[in-house]
Amino acid sequence: xxxxxxxxxxxxxxxxxxxxxxxxxxxxxHQVHFITYKQPVRLNLLNPNIHFHEVTVPEYPLFHYQPxxxxxxxxxxxxxxxxxxxxxxxxYAIPHAYAGYMAKKMxxxxxxHIPMVTTLHGTDITLVGxxxxxxxxxxxxxxxxxxxxxxxxxLKDDTLRLFDIKKNIDVVPNFIDVNLxxxxxxxxxxxxxxxxxxxxxxxxxxxxxxxxxxxxVDIFYNIQxxxxxxxxxxxxxxxxxxxxxxxxxxxxxxxxxFFGNSNEIDKILCFSDLFLLPSERESFGLAAxxxxxxxxxxxxxxxxxxxxxxxxxxxxxxxxxxxVEEMSENAIRIxxxxxxxxxxxxxxxxxxxxxxxxxIVPLYIDLYESALESVS
Numbered sequence: 001x002x003x004x005x006x007x008x009x010x011x012x013x014x015x016x017x018x019x020x021x022x023x024x025x026x027x028x029x030h031q032v033h034f035i036t037y038k039q040p041v042r043l044n045l046l047n048p049n050i051h052f053h054e055v056t057v058p059e060y061p062l063f064h065y066q067p068x069x070x071x072x073x074x075x076x077x078x079x080x081x082x083x084x085x086x087x088x089x090x091x092y093a094i095p096h097a098y099a100g101y102m103a104k105k106m107x108x109x110x111x112x113h114i115p116m117v118t119t120l121h122g123t124d125i126t127l128v129g130x131x132x133x134x135x136x137x138x139x140x141x142x143x144x145x146x147x148x149x150x151x152x153x154x155l156k157d158d159t160l161r162l163f164d165i166k167k168n169i170d171v172v173p174n175f176i177d178v179n180l181x182x183x184x185x186x187x188x189x190x191x192x193x194x195x196x197x198x199x200x201x202x203x204x205x206x207x208x209x210x211x212x213x214x215x216x217v218d219i220f221y222n223i224q225x226x227x228x229x230x231x232x233x234x235x236x237x238x239x240x241x242x243x244x245x246x247x248x249x250x251x252x253x254x255x256x257x258f259f260g261n262s263n264e265i266d267k268i269l270c271f272s273d274l275f276l277l278p279s280e281r282e283s284f285g286l287a288a289x290x291x292x293x294x295x296x297x298x299x300x301x302x303x304x305x306x307x308x309x310x311x312x313x314x315x316x317x318x319x320x321x322x323x324v325e326e327m328s329e330n331a332i333r334i335x336x337x338x339x340x341x342x343x344x345x346x347x348x349x350x351x352x353x354x355x356x357x358x359x360i361v362p363l364y365i366d367l368y369e370s371a372l373e374s375v376s
Contacts, residue, residue, distance in 0.1 A: 001025075001030045001031070001086050001087060001368060001372075002030070002031040002033070002083065002084060002085045002086045002087075003022075003025060003030055003031065003032050003033065003085065003086065003087050003088075003089060003368070004033045004034075004035055004076065004079060004080065004083075004085045004087070004088045004089065005018055005021070005022045005032060005033065005034050005035070005089050005090075005091070006034075006035050006036060006072070006076070006088070006089070006090040006091065006096045006099070006100065007019065007034070007036055007040065007090075007091040007092070007096070008036070008091070008092065009034075009036045009037065009038040009039060009040040009041060009043075010041065014091050014092060014119075014121035014122075015040055015041070015042075015091070016041075016042055016286065017091070017121075017151070017174050017175070017286065018040070018089075018091040018119075019034070019040040019041075019042045019043050020042065020175070020176075020177060020357065021089075021175075021357075021361065021364065022034060022043070022050065023042075023043070023044070023047070023050065024177070024357050024361045025049075025361065025364075025365075026047045026049035026050045027047070027049075028361070028365075029049060030049065031049050031051070031083075032049060032050050032051065033051045033052075033053060033079060033083060033085060034050070034051070034052045034053070035053045035055060035072070035075055035076060035079055036054075036055060037054065037055045037056075037057070037068070038054070039052050039054075040052075041263075051083070053075065053079050055068070055071050055072050055075045056071065056075075057071045058071075068095060069095045069098055069099045069102070070099075072095065072096070072099040072103075073099040073100070073102040073103045073106070074103075076088065076099065076100065076103035077103050077106050077107055080103065080107060080112070080114055081107070081110075081112070085114065086114070086372060087114065087115050087116075087117065087368055087371060087372060088100050088103070088104075088114055088115070088116045088117070089116075089117045089119070089364075089368075090116060090117070090118050090119070090145075091119045091121060092119075092120075092121060093118060093120060093125070093138045093141045093142055094134055094137060094138055094141065096118075097116070097118040097141035097142065097144075097145055098137055098140075098141045100116045100118070100141075100145075101116070101140075101141055101144050101145075104116060113375045114375070115146040115147070115371035115372060115374060115375045116145050116146050116147075116371075117145065117146065117147040117148075117149065117364075117367060117368065117371055118141065118142060118145035118147070118148050118149070119148075119149045119150070119151070119172070120142070120148065120149070120150040120151070120155060120159060120169075120283075121151055121155075121283060121284075122151070122155055122281070122282070122283025122284070122304070125138070125150075125155060125158055125159050125162065125163075125283075135162075135163070138163060139163045139164055139165070142159070142163065142165055142167060143165060143166045143167055145167065146371045146374055146375070147170065147367050147370065147371045148165075148167045148168070148169045148170070149169065149170045149171065149172045149364075149367065150169050150170075150171055150172075150283075151171075151172070151173055151174045151283055151284045151305065152171065152173060152174075152283055152284045152304065152305030152308050153171050153305070153308060154283065154304045154305040154307075154308065155283040155284070155304070155305060156169045156171055158283075158304075170363075170367060172360060172363045172364060172367070173284065173308070173355055173360060174284045174286050174289065174355065174360075175355050175356065175357045175359070175360035175361070176286075176289055176290060176293050176352065176355055176356065176357060177356070177357040177358075178293055178352070178353060178356045178357070178358075190270075190271050193230060193232065193257070193271050194229075194230040194271075195228070197228050198228045198229050198230055199223075199227055199228070199229040199230075199273045199274065199335045200229065200230050200232060200271050200272050200273050200274075201220055201223060201229055201230070201231050201232070201272070201273065201274045201275075201276060201331070201335075202231070202232045202233075202234065202268060202269065202271070202272040202274070202275050202276070202291070202296070203216045203231070203232070203233055203234065203235075203275070203276045203277070204234040204235055204265060204268070204275075204287045204290075204291075205234075205235045205237070205277075205279075205287060206235055206236070206237045207235050207236060207237025207238065207239045207240045207243070208237050208238060208239060209238070209239055209280075210279060210280045210281050211237075211239065211277075211278075211279050211280075212278045212279060212280055212301075212321070212322070213237075213239035213240070213242065213243045214239070214242060214243060214246055215278040215322065215324055215327075216231075216233070216243070216276050216278060217231075217243050217246045217247055217250065217252075217256070218246075218324045218328075219276055219278065219299070219324055219327050219328050219331060220252070220255075220256070220276070221250050221252055222324070222325075222328035222331075222332070223328060223331050223332055223335065224252060224255055226332050226336070227332060227335050227336060229255070229335070230255055230256070230257065231252075231255060231256040231257070232257050232259065232268060232271065232272065233256060233257065233258045233259065234259045234260075234261075234262050234265070234268055235259075235260070235261060236260050236261050240258065243258075244258060265290065266294065269290065269291055269294035269296055270294060272291065272294070272296045273296070273335060273341060274296065274297055274298075274299060274331055274334060274335055275287070275288060275291035275292075275296045275297070275298045275299070275316075276298075276299050276300075276327075276331070277298060277299070277300040277301070277306065277310075278299075278300065278301050278319075278321070278322075278324075278327060279300070279301055279303055279304075279306070279321075280301070280303060280321050281303050281304050282301075282303055282304045282305060282306050283304050283305050284304070284305040284306075284308070284309065285300065285304075285305060285306040285309045285310065288300060288306065288309055288310050288316075289309050289352055289355055291348070292309075292310070292315055292316075292348035292349065292351055292352035293348075293349065293352035293353075294349075295345040295346070295348055295349045296345070296348060297315055297316040297334055297341070297344035297345060297347070297348045298310045298315060298316035298317075298348065299316055299317055299319075299327050299330055299331045299334075300316060300317075300318055300319075301318065301319060301320065301321045301322075301323075301327075302318040302319065302320060302321075303321050306318065309351075309355070310351075311347070311351055314344075314347040314348075314351060315344065315347045315348040315350075315351040315352075316330075316334070316344065316348065317330035317331075317333075317334075
C-alpha cells in the first residue's frame with residue numbers, strides 16, 4: 001500500500017505512535033508518506049520506503065492566524081496526486097481529519113476517491129474537541145471519516161458520550177516495539193544518578209497541568225522520607241517552574257533532577273526503579289507503557305485508559321486522582337523490599353508485551369484493507 005500519515009511531529013504521544021506506526025509499515029514494504037509541518041522527532045529517513053513532505057504556511061499580514069488547515073489540505077491533494085497515494089491516515093480529529101476531509105472532497109472533483117482513517121488520541125476529544133467552538137467540526141470530521149479508531153476503550157466511551165457519533169469506532173491500542181525499547185544497556189551508569197543504596201523514581205511528560213506535576217513532587221517527598229531516593233523529571237512545560245519552586249520549598253531540591261526534553265528515554269528508564277503518572281486525564285498512558293517495557297513498575301491514577309495499561313497489583317498500583325497519600329504508600333510498598341520490587345518489575349514487563357507493535361500493526365492493516373474495499 002501507498003499510505004499518507006498526518007500527525008503532529010512533536011514529542012507528544014500521538015506523534016510518537018504515528019511515527020512508529022509508519023516506520024513499522026515501511027519495514028513491511030509499504031510506502032509511507034509523512035505530511036506535516038516539520039519532520040517528526042523520531043523519524044529516520046534512511047529507509048527508502050519512508051518519505052517526508054513538509055507543509056509550508058505562507059505568512060500573510062491579512063491573516064491574524066495563519067491557515068494551517070488550508071495549507072495542509074492543499075498539500076494533501078498535491079501529494080496524493082503526485083505519489084498516487086492509496087489511503088490517508090490522520091492522527092487527531094482537529095485539525096487533521098478536518099483538513100483530510102477537505103482534501104477528499106477536492107480530489108473527488110477530479111474523480112479520485114481516497115479513504116481516510118482517523119485515529120483519536122485524547123486531547124482532540126476530551127479537551128480541544130469538546131470546546132463549543134470546535135465541537136461541530138470534530139463531530140463532522142469523525143462522522144465523515146471512512147474508518148475511526150481510538151487508542152483505548154475509555155476514549156471510545158468518552159467520544160460516544162461527548163459527541164453525536166454515527167460511525168463505528170474500533171479500539172486499536174497504542175503500542176511499543178519491544179525489540180527496540182527493552183533495556184539493552186550492559187552498563188546503565190546508574191552511579192551517575194544516585195548512590196547505590198538509593199532508589200530512582202522517574203516521571204516523563206509535557207509538564208501540563210493535567211499531569212498533576214506538583215502531586216509527583218508530593219509523592220516523592222513522602223517516599224524520600226522513608227527510603228533514600230532520587231527523582232528524575234523528564235520533559236518541559238508550563239508546570240515545571242512551579243514544581244521546581246515546590247522542591248525548593250520542601251527542601252528536596254538536591255534530590256530532584258530536571259532534565260528537560262530528552263532523546264535518551266530508554267537510558268533514563270534503565271536507571272529507574274519506579275514511574276509516577278498521577279494524571280488527571282490520560283487517554284492511554286503511553287509513558288507508563290514505555291516504562292513498563294523497561295521493567296519499571298508504575299504508580300498511577302486510575303484516570304481514562306490507564307487501567308487498560310497498568311494492572312493494579314501486577315505492574316504497579318492504581319489510585320483515585322489526587323490521592324497522594326495512597327500513591328505514596330503504594331510506592332513505598334514496592335520500593336522497600338528488593339524481592340517485591342523485582343516481582344513488580346517482571347509483572348510490568350509481561351504486561352507491556354501485550355502491546356508489542358507486532359501485535360497491533362496487523363490490526364491497522366486489516367482496517368486499511370477494509371477502508372480500501374469501501375471505495376473500490
